[in-house]
Amino acid sequence: MKKILYIxxxxxxxxxxxxxxxFIKKGFDEKEVFKNLKGFFSELEPIDGALEAFEELYPHFxxxxxxxxxxxxxxxxxxxxxxxxxxxxEKAKKRVILTHRKDLNIGDFLVDDRLANGSSEFRGDxxxxxxxxxxxxxxxxxxLLSKK
Numbered sequence: 001m002k003k004i005l006y007i008x009x010x011x012x013x014x015x016x017x018x019x020x021x022x023f024i025k026k027g028f029d030e031k032e033v034f035k036n037l038k039g040f041f042s043e044l045e046p047i048d049g050a051l052e053a054f055e056e057l058y059p060h061f062x063x064x065x066x067x068x069x070x071x072x073x074x075x076x077x078x079x080x081x082x083x084x085x086x087x088x089x090e091k092a093k094k095r096v097i098l099t100h101r102k103d104l105n106i107g108d109f110l111v112d113d114r115l116a117n118g119s120s121e122f123r124g125d126x127x128x129x130x131x132x133x134x135x136x137x138x139x140x141x142x143x144l145l146s147k148k
Contacts, residue, residue, distance in 0.1 A: 003148065004107030004124075005057065006066035006097075009080060011113035012129045013054070013065070013087075014044035035072045041079035046087055049137030054088055056141055060148040064095045066102055066110065068117045109147070111140055 010016040019040060023033045033040060057063060065084055069076035077098055085093040102110065103118030112119040113129040120126065127134050127143065134140050 002060065002062045003109065005061040005063045005144065006102070006105060006107050006110045006112075006122075007054070007063060008102075008110070008112040008114070008119070008129070009065055009067035009083070010041075010044070011047075012111055013047060013050045014041075014083060015047050016044060019044040035070050037073070038075045039079070040073070041069075041076050042082050042086075044083060047137065049141075051087055053137040053141040054092075057144055058091070060145065061109075063092070064097055064105075064107075065092060066097050066099065066105060066112075068100050068102070069098050109144060 007013060020030060020033050022043075023037065023040060024030055028037060054063065065080075065088075067080055069080055080098065081093060081096050084096050097105065099105070099117070101118045102112070103121035103123070106123070108124045109127060110119060110122040110124060111127045111129050111134075115128075125147070127140055129140060134143065
């Protein structure tokens, strides 16, 4: 039986910070950019190595995209699903879970860049993306493959 792997979207699969900077350059306010702007989430670029890691991990894990969307952005929920379908394909589009309580999901691993929304209380193995030991997808992938 495959182990369950949850992967956050913003800042882990999709380059959230680069997206914010892109819209700031267009003249949008930093604090409002992702809260109510149509197109923000669907236009995010993938993080280096994320798509390749997903493809390598997919045969070994039951992978779900576990993300949070701002309540104030009516477009965010559908744009996140569209992003997953565009970059990860059909096999991932029905594996998107949007929640503000990631700790309520039962699984073996969670890869997330933040401690918010229940990530720090996740009952499995929390992999803090971007932090020591897990600075990039190559390191995360190697760690996960050693635990499959």
